[in-house]
Every structure is written in structure tokens, then in C-alpha cells.
Amino acid sequence: RKEVEQDPGPFNVPEGATVAFNCTYSNSASQSFFWYRQDCRKEPKLLMSVYSSGNEDGRFTAQLNRASQYISLLIRDSKLSDSATYLCVVNTASSNTGKLIFGQGTTLQVKP
Amino acid sequence: DVKVTQSSRYLVKRTGEKVFLECVQDMDHENMFWYRQDPGLGLRLIYFSYDVKMKEKGDIPEGYSVSREKKERFSLILESASTNQTSMYLCASSPTSGVFYEQYFGPGTRLTVT
Numbered sequence: 001r002k003e004v005e006q007d008p009g010p011f012n013v014p015e016g017a018t019v020a021f022n023c024t025y026s027n028s029a030s031q032s033f034f035w036y037r038q039d040c041r042k043e044p045k046l047l048m049s050v051y052s053s054g055n056e057d058g059r060f061t062a063q064l065n066r067a068s069q070y071i072s073l074l075i076r077d078s079k080l081s082d083s084a085t086y087l088c089v090v091n092t093a094s095s096n097t098g099k100l101i102f103g104q105g106t107t108l109q110v111k112p
Numbered sequence: 113d114v115k116v117t118q119s120s121r122y123l124v125k126r127t128g129e130k131v132f133l134e135c136v137q138d139m140d141h142e143n144m145f146w147y148r149q150d151p152g153l154g155l156r157l158i159y160f161s162y163d164v165k166m167k168e169k170g171d172i173p174e175g176y177s178v179s180r181e182k183k184e185r186f187s188l189i190l191e192s193a194s195t196n197q198t199s200m201y202l203c204a205s206s207p208t209s210g211v212f213y214e215q216y217f218g219p220g221t222r223l224t225v226t
Contacts, residue, residue, distance in 0.1 A: 034214065042220075043217035043218060043219050044155070044217050046214050087155075091213055098142075098143040098162070098206040098208060098215070099145075100213065102154055103154065104152070104154035105154060
């Protein structure tokens, strides 16, 4: 079983749609969770950290469910510019070296 | 603003050549990482370093070595390049303070080995 699993998609949605991605992780001791965004042929960039209580940043909402070991990202009112690959990221928790585990990513295509 | 730079955006090398990929960060981060990214396989960790002259193997270290002589610089070395090392190579850095260990990435080096 992979340490971090995501549905690779692609998710094809029209502009203005709401879309949700889920991600599961295997290490119950993980402490830090992130969503990164990666545009085509570019480097990954942090989209948002995920806090236990859930957090929102504009049209983006991230949720963490520790009991079920999954993380979600909700995008409301999708824009064409949201088209990208979204990476679910979890820290290993076994050391303090900052090592992160990246999911393979979920591809989102927003159509006009 | 955090900046991570990589020495080349595109590189073409021949089989058997020794290849050096350089990464520099300007935020005084303790941790530095080298990944490769391939379609369908995602980001895979090659090596990481949590301090000067310290290094640890990641998930796929075979065929690679690293060097960290200065805090800001982390080099990835392909001792004898092979065609299966054709890939996108990404360097990242992160601080050790705090809980979240956000990693900042360089723009990547697309290496082709012919």
C-alpha cells in the first residue's frame, strides 16, 4: 500500500463548478499535512497547510480526518486558472528531518 | 521571499558521463532534498541532507551521490549517467524550526541522457 494515495483523475469540470479531491495516508502518526499545486512543467508550490480543525483560504477549503486518515481539498467556483495537478503531502513523523511523502497528484482540468 | 535555484533548466548528457546538478537556497534552511519526478510515478526522494556534510538516502539512491559542503548548496551527482536517469530533477529546502516543514522547490532540471 502506498503511503499517500490519491485518485490521479483527470477531473474535468466546467468553470464555476465545485470539485473535491480526497487523499488517504497510511501512517497514523503523521503530524503535518499539505496540499501543493503543480502547474504543467513547473515546480510544486505550497497551496495550503491542512490543520486539524480544517481551514479555508478563499475558494479553497482543506479538511483533515485523523480517525479515517484522509485529507480533502474542496475548490469552489472553479476558474480556468485552477487547472493544475494537486499533490497531497504528508510528513513521515518518524524523524524531525522534515522528510515529506508526496502523493502522485490529482489532475484538474477546468473547461470554459 | 524564499528562493531555491538550480544550475540548469535543461541538460543533455551522454551515457557514462559524470553529471553534476547544483542547488542553492538563500533562506538559511537546514534541510535540503533531491527528488526526481517521472510520469505516473510522482515525486521520489533520492537523497536528503539535514545539515552540512550530513546526508541520508531516500527511496531511490542507487546511481546517485550527493555533496553538501556549505549550508546553502546541495549537489546531486550522477557518477555514470544512464538512459534510465532521464528525468525531471527537483531540489527543495525546508527549515527545521516549527512543525510544518514546508518545502520550497527550485524550478527543476530536465535531464536527458542519450
